[in-house]
Amino acid sequence: MLIVMKPTATEAEIDRVLEIVETLGFRPHIMPGASRTAIGITGNRGAVDRAHFENLPGVSDAIRVTKPYKLVSKDLRPERSVIKVGNGEIGGDELAMIAGPCAVENPDQVFEIAQVVAASGAKFFRGGAFKPRTSPYAFQGKGEEGLKILAEVRDQFGLNIVTEAMDEHGVDMVNKYGDCIQIGARNMQNFSLLKYVGKTRMPVLLKRGLSATLDELLLAAEYIMAEGNYDVILCERGIRSFGSHARNTLDLSVVPALHKITHLPVIVDPSHGTGRNYLVDPLARAGIAVGADGLIIEVHPCPEEALCDGAQALLPNQYLELYEQVKAIRKVLTPVAETVSV
Ligand code: PEP
């Protein structure tokens, strides 16, 4: 059930609806919007009787939700959500660039890259301290020591830190040192982890699972939001396919398909989406061209020595050039009304 309030609804009228939802034993989720406030209801097993709400003062409509997702849906919030991450925003007018190494290796490596990222004007820095590796013998990340290096990057360069957590302990750690928790592709359907990050109030970058459908990705986001954390950013990072020319198949059609259904921002990861240095640039440009709200890009000064994902890392100068190009593409997409006065 979705309760749409009238644009003129008072705070007291909204509070009355919230109170009734709670009295019925359900959870209300209030979504203030530009033109009206909507209240989503979760926790109900069957249909909620519209009669509880439709005649209340300030209520415009009580709509039965027939789709599998509620809180991610544009029915609840027709306008796009802009998610605050530290002192930056994802989903707003400005293209969000999240750049940095795959893994935090050592302070020198991280600071060298952070300098480039900060100088480029990007507001977000990525780097994994907990690495989900296919082999248990591969570099697993530096854990808390790595997070401390990232926290220093924030202090020195003013960049907002996006970093992955693989379990509940990791979430607590990222909450302490970072600005945005990344839930990686392999954990997209780790439902207890999703519920756990849903209980934090930190923004979540949720990556699409290796073989997840659009509905599965949205329902994973729904898990987080149902716990009261509405700050979710979706990320297309490629899905498993049969080709061998690229590590994954970057599914760019999912970007407009998601934007059609959800108010959440959608970003693209052409690094994991392709796995090859020479493919990152063109797919990043394409990602912005299809309307992504931002990019997450791996950068390394010496890819052949990287402890993780060197083959897909961009050199600093490649990254700088790419960023200028995608900003130009983004500008072309800005609605004409905003750039031309008639
Ligand atoms: C990463 O961002 O370094 C990463 C491991 O991503 P994914 O979960 O998309 O593989």
Ligand code: MN
């Ligand atoms: Mn990586």
